[in-house]
Amino acid sequence: MIPAPFQYHKPTSVAEAAELLKKHGSDAKILAGGxxxxxxxxxxxxxxxxxxxxxxxxxxxYIQEREEGxxxxxxxxxxxxxxxxxxxxxxxEAAAQVADVQVRNRGTIGGSLAHSDPAADLPAALVALKGQxxxxxxxxxxxxxxxxFFQDLFTTALREDEIISEILVPAESExxxxxxxxxxxxxxxxxxxxxxASVTLTNGKCIEASIGVTGAGPAAxxxxxxxxxxxxxxxxxxxxxKASAKAGEGVDFNDDVHASGEYRAHLVTVxxxxxIRLAASRAS
Amino acid sequence: MGQxxxxxxxxxxxxxxxxxxxxxxxxxxxxxxETLSMTGTHIGCDTTSCGACTVIIDGSSAKxxxxxxxxxxGAEVTTVEGLxxxxxxxxxxxxxxxxxxxxxxxxxxxxxxxxxxxxxxNPEPSEEEIRHxxxxxxxxxTGYHNIVLAVQYAADKMKS
Numbered sequence: 001m002i003p004a005p006f007q008y009h010k011p012t013s014v015a016e017a018a019e020l021l022k023k024h025g026s027d028a029k030i031l032a033g034g035x036x037x038x039x040x041x042x043x044x045x046x047x048x049x050x051x052x053x054x055x056x057x058x059x060x061x062y063i064q065e066r067e068e069g070x071x072x073x074x075x076x077x078x079x080x081x082x083x084x085x086x087x088x089x090x091x092x093e094a095a096a097q098v099a100d101v102q103v104r105n106r107g108t109i110g111g112s113l114a115h116s117d118p119a120a121d122l123p124a125a126l127v128a129l130k131g132q133x134x135x136x137x138x139x140x141x142x143x144x145x146x147x148x149f150f151q152d153l154f155t156t157a158l159r160e161d162e163i164i165s166e167i168l169v170p171a172e173s174e175x176x177x178x179x180x181x182x183x184x185x186x187x188x189x190x191x192x193x194x195x196x197a198s199v200t201l202t203n204g205k206c207i208e209a210s211i212g213v214t215g216a217g218p219a220a221x222x223x224x225x226x227x228x229x230x231x232x233x234x235x236x237x238x239x240x241x242k243a244s245a246k247a248g249e250g251v252d253f254n255d256d257v258h259a260s261g262e263y264r265a266h267l268v269t270v271x272x273x274x275x276i277r278l279a280a281s282r283a284s
Numbered sequence: 285m286g287q288x289x290x291x292x293x294x295x296x297x298x299x300x301x302x303x304x305x306x307x308x309x310x311x312x313x314x315x316x317x318e319t320l321s322m323t324g325t326h327i328g329c330d331t332t333s334c335g336a337c338t339v340i341i342d343g344s345s346a347k348x349x350x351x352x353x354x355x356x357x358g359a360e361v362t363t364v365e366g367l368x369x370x371x372x373x374x375x376x377x378x379x380x381x382x383x384x385x386x387x388x389x390x391x392x393x394x395x396x397x398x399x400x401x402x403x404x405x406n407p408e409p410s411e412e413e414i415r416h417x418x419x420x421x422x423x424x425x426t427g428y429h430n431i432v433l434a435v436q437y438a439a440d441k442m443k444s
Contacts, residue, residue, distance in 0.1 A: 001330050001331075002309055002310075002311070002314075003309040004309070005288040005307065005308075005309055006308060006309060007289060007308070007354075008289075008291055008308035010354070010357075031352075031355075034350060034352065034355065035332065035350055038311075038350045038351075038352065039331060039332055039350060041309075042331075051308065053352075053354070053355060054353060056355075063414055079344070091308065099420065100334075100335070100419045100420025100421075101345055101398065101401070101402070101417055101419065102332075102335060102345045102346050102347045102398070103332065103347070103362045103420065105344040105345060105346055105442050106344075106346050106347075106350070106351065109389070187333065188333065189419070209383055
């Protein structure tokens with residue numbers, strides 16, 4: 001299968017990429033690792049006239065510890081995030097479970113987030129970690145909160161003229177534990193349902209909790225109802241069971257060849273429980 | 285429809301530089317098979333699933349059906365043709381021979397490239413690590429048991 005013809009640009013900086021994106025507007029697509037975009041182009045589900053390849057911009061691939069948190073460059077590959085002991089566990093665990101080795105070597109965090117596949121792993125981790133997505137265009141940088149970023153099926157808050165240049169996640173204190181677990185499709189390894197959890201325990205009491213869910217609905221979401229069950233509790237069995245039971249509340253479940261909506265609704269509760277328990281075991 | 289303007293690229297394949305004018309939409313797998321007539325790299329599913337087209341790009345395994353040739357401009361690519369040294373088989377090739385790691389052989393080039401990349405990163409993988417490392421490669425006839433044995437054979441051979 002061969003993509004439709006396109007014009008190819010290989011900028012050497014984010015600024016140059018942003019200029020090209022502004023110039024070509026909706027005719028253009030950003031290519032980083034290409035592991036979401038190229039398959040779509042081969043199937044001609046996407047036929048961009050212009051490709052702006054940011055995959056070779058070296059300054060966009062990094063993991064840095066900063067005062068404000070851990071900064072990850074937009075084109076950082078899954079493999080580097082999976083192998084990182086700097087990023088929170090939920091994120092490295094999610095990256096390690098994306099597809100397979102070859103895909104993890106090429107696919108990028110920015111690409112995954114921008115694509116917002118309903119079954120992608122990283123969005124759940126970003127939501128659970130309350131990560132921020134930093135975008136660049138020719139005239140500004142914006143900081144977008146992850147729980148507002150994933151809006152709908154393949155739809156994000158990213159504007160047409162913006163590139164995801166960086167992802168920022170808070171550093172984890174010793175009192176905080178996080179985890180990502182999923183029920184993967186056996187063939188594609190996409191998440192039928194995936195849940196990331198982050199909990200903070202102080203003196204045996206949960207003072208903060210966050211749960212990101214992917215695969216279940218049209219886009220990754222924060223399981224707010226579950227969180228209120230956890231915060232203030234001792235993260236005992238009772239609280240975790242109550243919280244898990246609510247992880248799918250109000251969700252319009254995906255219903256497709258991989259799993260029925262009813263099955264996904266069940267899986268969300270099972271995997272929420274596993275994620276919370278694993279995160280709790282890593283806290284304090 | 286986008287214009288089809290060709291782009292000059294130079295890719296090192298198995299240590300030899302190859303320059304060509306290519307359409308940006310040309311996939312690396314096609315560049316290898318059609319432009320360079322190196323048909324050792326197979327195209328199976330053509331959807332980033334089966335791994336038959338796996339090659340090593342700058343030290344990392346990749347599915348060449350999902351890489352544009354222009355993305356690999358300036359890179360060093362290793363294909364299955366680059367494994368043997370003349371008539372001397374690479375330990376992974378010998379492993380597949382000795383342990384009957386193939387029947388039809390279609391998946392074999394990709395399996396071997398994934399295995400080589402795995403052994404480069406982890407010279408003494410456990411059985412589980414081998415299976416995990418080959419998760420992006422699908423075999424529809426031999427089954428994975430003998431493939432795992434072939435990789436273990438190669439690991440032992442490369443150690444000594």
